[in-house]
Amino acid sequence: MPPANPPKVGLLVTCLVDLFRPSVGFAAVTLLERAGCRVTVPSQSCCGQPAWNNGDRTTAEALARTMIQAFEGCDYVVAPSGSCSGMLRKHYPELFRDDPAWAARATALADRTWELTRFLTDIMGMDTAIPGFAGTVTYHDSCSGLREMGVKEQPRRLLASLPGVDLTEMQGADVCCGFGGTFCVKYPDISTHMVTEKVEAIVATGADTLLAGDLGCLMNMAGRLSRLGHDIDVRHVAEVLAGDPDTAPIGRAEG
Amino acid sequence: MQPHSADFPARAADALTDPDLRRALTKFKTGFPVNRARAVANLPEFEALRDAAKAVKDHTLSHLDHYLEAFEARVRDSGGHVHWARDAAEARSIILRLATERDARLIAKGKSMVSEEIGLNAALEAAGIKAVETDLGEYILQIRGEVPSHIVAPALHLSKEQVAADFRRTHTHLPPDRPLDQPTDLLAEARGELRDVFLNADIGITGANFLVAETGSTIIVTNEGNGDLTQTLSRCHIVLTGIEKVVPTLADATLMLRLLARSATGQEITAYTTFSTGPRRADDPDGPREFHVVLLDNGRSALLGTEMQEVLRCIRCGACMNHCPVYHAVGGHAYGWVYPGPIGAALDPALIGVKEARHLPNASTFCGKCESVCPVKIPLPKIMHRWREVEFERRLSPPSVRQGLWAWALFAKRPRLYRLVTAIAMRVMGWMGKEGAFKSLPLAGGWTGTRDFPAPQGRTFQSLYKDRRHG
């Protein structure tokens, strides 16, 4: 049941969307508003995941404090990313386990933090996306979306509501694409091997568009697809659900 | 065993271009996981069993001293002996002493990862004692002078053709034209070779999958039955295992057994499950005259009471590596020590040091697949993450990582400066990347060596959003 009053949703833009693909952020705003939310975008930098992943707890804590303060007035925090929403939901409370006051604030925020497609469907009860995009698509489950944030059938359900969209599943949609944040540059050989296998699975579907809910994974797969000369468009699922057919796919020139 | 984990990147690079290994891993990654999924689907209470097993292990670990002492007392009651080894060197010298006191010349060995951990074979050999591995996979590796690449299927990196060639090379007393095409041919030949070892061994050494505190029993599971012959036919049976293997009761052990085979190979139960309780009694028809248990600590007890304690729940089923995309890519030898894959990444830093093992917990995307299949629900990514923190705290991370984080944090901690700088940087980068993507970028060779780097759209979301609201 959607809440009666429009809930105030703070958009956690995520660094990658903020810097590389604002169109995903606008798609998220469109979808959240369509679902009946009041959207705000608190001034923000990064959730601290790169520091956290590399064991730099001090920096991660400092960034987490800033984020917690920025989003404290929101009913919900929603991100077009399983990985960044997972950072807030799963790791912020861990980060402050020795600091009860901040731990309480972190936990309060964590409990209100959601990945976009799951929030739209499971919390706001949205069952139809916004038409506008048409094509055959395949969907990659990003690891943190799937295993930290419980995202699996929600984006698929929304995609199924779009008349022009035809979803073909790839083999091993839930297998990691090899991005892994800094993993992809710390262990490029292994990462490349993993994304190459992922590309084979994508190509085998015959789909003309690859979708996922995390921009890091998408940039990794798009980069490998284009390096290997495959003509497959790559987009964030939010853009398709918001009916945005005009923005150039990831890694392609506008127009 | 001498660790080579510090060479992980180079070993991984070799593994990625080794055609034999590629073939073996391609086959491997669809084998065990598919079988496990089927076994799990056939057991509706599997999830409940996982929770129960986790609870049993957590309880045991928080009273580990109690259960180990109870186990020792029961072993003594049944006429056996327990030896405590603080580290690998102590464990080796205990076993060497037992062997020399008994004037042992030949030792039959069942599969034991702890024996690899303490480098037992080399120590025995140096003392002039012949030790023969009787598990088929381990036997093959011993012939080749290799170490296991997987904790359950030690020779999975080899093809049957490679093994056939090894057998022809070493078993020169057999007819050269004998058929060795089928796995059963290889098994039969190894059995024939091992028969004399079983019959003539002075001592049989096995590992243990579980120790039962209430009865003083040790349990091994095998699919070849070699463990039974190893331990019942020799005069003296030595069990070598880690202190974390103890469970309170036989009922607890059965719970673990229900999870172990299903998680490991997808079998409901392994072909042989063998319980040993003390030496042969007066009216027993067979069995060893002596029963010794060597319990190894080697860094394990130091994990008790820390955030890493959960790793001691491990029942060594191998499911985490069977499902790990990094293990699928590089195989077990790349990890450079006894325990590869996610469990290795979580455990090895405790056993061989963070400095030597630092790559292992880093070489993970934290995809979380391992944790989702672990029968005792060890939060493997969380433990790997904790090791990364220890590495960072001890300043063992490479300078490039530390400096990169420092420079990035400088901006990220100041949102206004961050917005300003990123807005300019993305404009420039967007303009330079008008083609849509970069084929190469300074300082980003790790990415652009094999992938194009998608160019930014040009403006940042935050600056566009502000304009839109005010415009």
Ligand code: SF4
């Ligand atoms: S960590 Fe879990 S999955 Fe891996 S070997 Fe141990 S018990 Fe099995």
